[in-house]
Amino acid sequence: MIKGSLSVFIVLVALTCSTAKPDEKPMKKEKMKPQTLSRGWGDQLIWAQTYEEALFWARSRNKPLMIIFHLSDCPHSQALKKAFASDETIQNLADKDFILLNLVFETTDQHLSPDGQYVPRILFVDPSMTVRADIVGRYSNRMYAYEPSDMKLLLSNMQKAKMFVKAEL
């Protein structure tokens, strides 16, 4: 019974940010650092630029795609980014077995927002182009949200996404 209760979804209270207002375009400084594709989620990882590109790589390399929706001015996104970028196990698994995409702007594919558009939110897409809406976090009202304390769950979900692809071969 105690173990069973672990699988009960927790309701997330205001730990995500709305995407109604996208990031402000960065203000130009005197000498700007070039913007990176990683945006701080892992400078040593290879990131796709667009959803179309990411889908192409997922299909051609038969790897699951991991999409991180975030906003630079959202404190919950920032906190998750810090945990994600500093977690070596996750970074290594992401590097080895995933096609990676982080987006500050929504795509037109509604399958990528099964329960709404909010950030941070992480979705997996398998190489057959199916959004894995079944791979969820622990919050029943924001099913694809993760907190910094959810890194073990995220790792387990990444393994689930990877196993599914292997099992299909």
Added chain:
Amino acid sequence: MIKGSLSVFIVLVALTCSTAKPDEKPMKKEKMKPQTLSRGWGDQLIWAQTYEEALFWARSRNKPLMIIFHLSDCPHSQALKKAFASDETIQNLADKDFILLNLVFETTDQHLSPDGQYVPRILFVDPSMTVRADIVGRYSNRMYAYEPSDMKLLLSNMQKAKMFVKAEL
């Protein structure tokens, strides 16, 4: 008559690359430099990441969008990039009056390939979301291709794209 002949389109002979094979995903090195959004087309400029994002900024800031399609392993793209990045007048105008996007992967919007998918190719989109298929380079068989020697024409086309927006106000 002599002046008139200047407006005659020239046929471009193999000065563009096909996009049939997109860029190879960059190979991981021991210590990789983070990928940049500029990809060398102007590190000091602000670049949109995706077409959707670029359209959003074009509309909300009432600025024309300039899209550069290129490939990192295409020598003609590389040559144009070098000329583009080192042309101060173009860089300043791009910075001040344009929403910028460079893509190594085609979008699903067929309006962005009026005469085919090739690189390098530069298209303008006005803030009302209309692709300016009328703003062309000098090659009749690759109407949106530019060579390093075409920087004056590109500048003039940027001014045309900008003037059209101002005139519409």
